[in-house]
Amino acid sequence: MVTTLDSVDVVTVGVGWTGGIIAAECAKEGLKVVGLERGRERGTEDFSIVHDEYRYAVRYELMQDLSRETITFRNNRRQRALPMRQLGSFLLGEGLGGAGTHWNGQTWRFLPYDLQIKTITDEKYGANKLPAEYTIQDWGITYDELEPYFDRFEKTAGISGEDKNPFWGKRSSAYPTPPMKKTPILQRFETATSNLGLSPFMVPSANLSEAYENPDGQQINACQYCGFCERFGCEYGAKTSPEITVVPAARETGNYEVKFNANVVEVMKEGDRVTGVRYFDTVTFEEFIQPANVVVLTSYVMNNAKLLMVSEIGQQYDPETGQGSLGKNYAYQILPGATGFFDEQMNTFMGAGALGMTVDDFNGDSFEHGDLDFIHGASLSITQTGSRPILANSTPPDTPSWGAEFKRASIENFTRTLNVGGQGASMPHKENFLALNGTYKDIYGVPLLELTYNFTDQDRALHNYITERAGEIMQEMGAKTVVTRNPITDYDIVPYQTTHNTGGTVMGADQATSVVNNFLQHWDAENLFVVGAGNFAHNGGYNPTGTVGALAYRCAEGVIRYSREGGSLV
Amino acid sequence: MAKKDKNFSRRDFLKTSGIATGALIGGGIIGGLIGANTNQQDTASPTSTGTSEESMGAAGGVRGLVFFGNNAEFEILNQATERIFPEDDLGPGAIGLKVAYFIDQQLAGSYGENSKEYMQAPFYEGEPTQGYQSRLKRNEMFRQGIQLMQQEAQSRFNANFVDIEGEQMDEILTAFQEGEIQMRGVDSQFFFRLLRQATLEGVYADPIYGGNANMGGWRMKDFPGHQAAYINEIESEDFVEIEPQSLGMHD
Numbered sequence: 001m002v003t004t005l006d007s008v009d010v011v012t013v014g015v016g017w018t019g020g021i022i023a024a025e026c027a028k029e030g031l032k033v034v035g036l037e038r039g040r041e042r043g044t045e046d047f048s049i050v051h052d053e054y055r056y057a058v059r060y061e062l063m064q065d066l067s068r069e070t071i072t073f074r075n076n077r078r079q080r081a082l083p084m085r086q087l088g089s090f091l092l093g094e095g096l097g098g099a100g101t102h103w104n105g106q107t108w109r110f111l112p113y114d115l116q117i118k119t120i121t122d123e124k125y126g127a128n129k130l131p132a133e134y135t136i137q138d139w140g141i142t143y144d145e146l147e148p149y150f151d152r153f154e155k156t157a158g159i160s161g162e163d164k165n166p167f168w169g170k171r172s173s174a175y176p177t178p179p180m181k182k183t184p185i186l187q188r189f190e191t192a193t194s195n196l197g198l199s200p201f202m203v204p205s206a207n208l209s210e211a212y213e214n215p216d217g218q219q220i221n222a223c224q225y226c227g228f229c230e231r232f233g234c235e236y237g238a239k240t241s242p243e244i245t246v247v248p249a250a251r252e253t254g255n256y257e258v259k260f261n262a263n264v265v266e267v268m269k270e271g272d273r274v275t276g277v278r279y280f281d282t283v284t285f286e287e288f289i290q291p292a293n294v295v296v297l298t299s300y301v302m303n304n305a306k307l308l309m310v311s312e313i314g315q316q317y318d319p320e321t322g323q324g325s326l327g328k329n330y331a332y333q334i335l336p337g338a339t340g341f342f343d344e345q346m347n348t349f350m351g352a353g354a355l356g357m358t359v360d361d362f363n364g365d366s367f368e369h370g371d372l373d374f375i376h377g378a379s380l381s382i383t384q385t386g387s388r389p390i391l392a393n394s395t396p397p398d399t400p401s402w403g404a405e406f407k408r409a410s411i412e413n414f415t416r417t418l419n420v421g422g423q424g425a426s427m428p429h430k431e432n433f434l435a436l437n438g439t440y441k442d443i444y445g446v447p448l449l450e451l452t453y454n455f456t457d458q459d460r461a462l463h464n465y466i467t468e469r470a471g472e473i474m475q476e477m478g479a480k481t482v483v484t485r486n487p488i489t490d491y492d493i494v495p496y497q498t499t500h501n502t503g504g505t506v507m508g509a510d511q512a513t514s515v516v517n518n519f520l521q522h523w524d525a526e527n528l529f530v531v532g533a534g535n536f537a538h539n540g541g542y543n544p545t546g547t548v549g550a551l552a553y554r555c556a557e558g559v560i561r562y563s564r565e566g567g568s569l570v
Numbered sequence: 571m572a573k574k575d576k577n578f579s580r581r582d583f584l585k586t587s588g589i590a591t592g593a594l595i596g597g598g599i600i601g602g603l604i605g606a607n608t609n610q611q612d613t614a615s616p617t618s619t620g621t622s623e624e625s626m627g628a629a630g631g632v633r634g635l636v637f638f639g640n641n642a643e644f645e646i647l648n649q650a651t652e653r654i655f656p657e658d659d660l661g662p663g664a665i666g667l668k669v670a671y672f673i674d675q676q677l678a679g680s681y682g683e684n685s686k687e688y689m690q691a692p693f694y695e696g697e698p699t700q701g702y703q704s705r706l707k708r709n710e711m712f713r714q715g716i717q718l719m720q721q722e723a724q725s726r727f728n729a730n731f732v733d734i735e736g737e738q739m740d741e742i743l744t745a746f747q748e749g750e751i752q753m754r755g756v757d758s759q760f761f762f763r764l765l766r767q768a769t770l771e772g773v774y775a776d777p778i779y780g781g782n783a784n785m786g787g788w789r790m791k792d793f794p795g796h797q798a799a800y801i802n803e804i805e806s807e808d809f810v811e812i813e814p815q816s817l818g819m820h821d
């Protein structure tokens with residue numbers, strides 16, 4: 001039996017950054033909002049014994065329970081897709097705050113170049129710079145149009161940073177808080193990159209350099225540099241997360257309710273409108289329908305795409321014909337870089353998630369690509385996140401992987417190893433896409449999402465080029481031994497790489513090549529919005545959430561306008 | 571690419587590794603204190619000191635098996651993990667750190683039972699890039715792997731695994747690592763990786779899980795475990811030695 005609940009103005013599926021932002025903005029405008037979250041309630045008070053690498057970083061305490069739902073994966077269409085049986089390459093979020101609870105907090109704005117990548121590339125390098133199978137396209141919005149929303153997100157999150165990067169877009173105001181501490185390890189990078197003629201600057205961080213009250217009146221505390229940040233919740237309330245900012249802001253209006261243990265399985269549709277969502281109580285498996293005037297999918301890249309697919313909303317992308325937009329332009333990232341082994345001990349175990357310095361000289365179009373066989377690039381950074389002993393066992397080349405020699409080398413180098421890493425922008429390719437799997441189901445009986453993905457020649461060329469640059473920086477930093485990353489071959493879903501999945505529900509100006517318009521409103525159902533990094537038409541050289549946050553504010557404006565006026569917003 | 575250089579000073583290493591440092595200082599958990607004074611000396615609780623192995627990790631120093639029902643199997647695991655992480659002049663190995671007890675406990679719980687993994691059929695062998703596709707749970711892999719170690723010792727050396735020489739154990743472990751041992755439902759290479767990883771987890775996880783006895787794993791690596799904050803030390807040009815602290819070190 002399905003129970004139908006009272007209708008609300010807005011329902012969001014999932015309560016991470018995107019769900020929280022939509023809720024706060026809409027509830028402040030007087031709309032009644034319900035957030036359905038499949039995980040549980042949690043907050044700062046739950047993180048008092050979080051300095052536990054084994055439970056949180058190795059056994060993934062805060063992440064998605066794959067026994068209930070996972071995705072399937074194959075490198076190409078000739079392979080059989082198989083379930084990702086344990087987490088690896090990326091760590092999916094679950095519970096209040098989503099992945100925003102255990103993120104690092106690097107908070108970037110994508111470059112003006114990113115949003116108009118097709119136009120700028122064609123203008124500068126001609127239409128054939130990349131072969132036709134690379135499906136790059138503009139995002140249907142410019143940096144200048146998105147700038148106020150970037151600004152909004154950064155003020156909500158209290159981002160600590162400095163405006164010293166010559167390559168990024170213009171900012172309408174300064175960062176709300178000053179940059180984090182420039183530690184000796186960071187200074188080493190700063191000196192080396194300056195010597196090489198590059199332009200280092202502090203990573204914009206959601207681990208706040210000082211206590212801050214945001215425009216919603218929420219308090220974020222000062223980071224204590226505790227070294228347990230990535231994959232952990234912050235026991236100080238110092239890492240900006242949805243549950244200490246936008247979620248309480250939404251709750252304080254009295255117009256917002258979060259329902260936990262609510263796993264949405266379908267978006268209900270009637271004609272060209274959606275009417276609400278169907279969900280399972282994850283404890284009792286009772287079914288409910290939550291009717292709503294507006295449905296907003298805020299359940300991350302993977303689940304947003306899956307819900308549209310199982311609900312048959314929009315046209316599934318077909319790599320054979322190139323037709324259809326749903327599932328298209330999935331992109332990941334590539335991680336070029338270099339490791340340096342040093343003589344002296346450093347305080348590598350101290351740190352914070354977004355404590356770092358970066359150079360953008362090889363990102364976007366800030367360098368000349370005329371003679372190169374790829375476009376775009378990578379931000380290159382050093383981050384001091386706090387090395388922990390189970391997962392940090394770097395050894396110089398030719399060290400055995402176990403036994404006495406391994407023991408000695410891994411212990412010796414724990415406090416003597418630094419990394420310079422790039423986040424390589426990944427361009428979409430016609431063979432990389434999301435679809436539904438025909439064999440495997442989740443615990444609620446719904447088909448699993450299927451990811452078909454491999455690195456492309458563009459990725460490999462970019463990886464080689466940026467890896468060389470990383471090696472030069474590490475050399476200049478004075479490492480005794482510099483080890484550059486091996487060239488990439490096939491994408492492997494096993495080792496952790498980055499939780500920066502993009503695409504599948506791409507935004508754009510053209511209905512034929514995008515799923516949603518630039519208010520993130522679905523082309524086929526005006527009261528349905530889809531928001532997240534799935535909207536990105538390609539992946540850039542940064543972490544996604546700054547841009548995701550901006551898009552969420554843009555979307556919230558759209559939902560509010562739609563609720564008042566109806567109709568298409570573009 | 572530069573060549574590796576093994577000429578680090580071991581004396582310097584021992585000096586800074588904290589192995590030879592004196593009494594252990596306990597401290598209460600002060601997580602939640604905003605802007606707390608994080609100087610370890612100020613927050614340490616003088617009452618909860620203890621240096622003996624028994625006072626760390628397992629409650630009241632009691633140790634026992636909760637997954638293995640057979641001491642012989644446990645002894646094989648003990649020896650195998652010691653080969654992976656042996657005792658030497660840097661400090662204890664897996665046996666001294668109680669790694670096998672850690673693994674035993676993990677195998678009895680959600681780790682061993684794969685309770686957070688997607689274990690639904692059908693199972694197909696996939697490409698290596700698709701990851702682990704076995705229907706076996708981790709505790710089944712361990713049980714089988716250990717039995718096979720014993721079998722290999724018998725067939726290669728006509729002796730029990732626990733009685734053969736270290737190099738002979740290494741030969742068997744290497745055969746596992748190279749995928750040369752026939753296992754059912756999983757390949758031995760995968761099992762070996764699991765064994766190696768579980769060993770490192772037992773060496774370095776917080777002692778509340780029963781391994782890393784006396785925080786010996788952390789001491790060797792100069793990792794201070796749970797510290798509330800480093801805001802006062804993180805700008806130091808010098809390496810800062812800090813007495814390690816476990817999450818279990820509070821009243």
Ligand SMILES: Cc1cc2nc3c(=O)[nH]c(=O)nc-3n(C[C@H](O)[C@H](O)[C@H](O)COP(=O)(O)OP(=O)(O)OC[C@H]3O[C@@H](n4cnc5c(N)ncnc54)[C@H](O)[C@@H]3O)c2cc1C
Pocket residue numbers: 013014015016017018019036037038039090091092093094095096097098099100101102103104105106107108230231262263264265298299300301303353354499500531532533543544545546548
């Ligand atoms: C370890 C780690 C480090 C990271 N570091 C950074 C960083 O430094 N900088 C950066 O920019 N980004 C970082 N990220 C990425 C960042 O966390 C995400 O981009 C961001 O949190 C995405 O927000 P979201 O709202 O789109 O999705 P999520 O945070 O994933 O929230 C989605 C929510 O929806 C819920 N949900 C999903 N499906 C359903 C369903 N069917 N029914 C009900 N609820 C559902 C989930 O439980 C989840 O709570 C990191 C991620 C990880 C894992």
Ligand code: SF4
Pocket residue numbers: 206207208222223224225226227228229230232233234235236237238239351352353
């Ligand atoms: S490093 Fe800073 S922001 Fe991160 S968890 Fe620790 S105190 Fe919080």
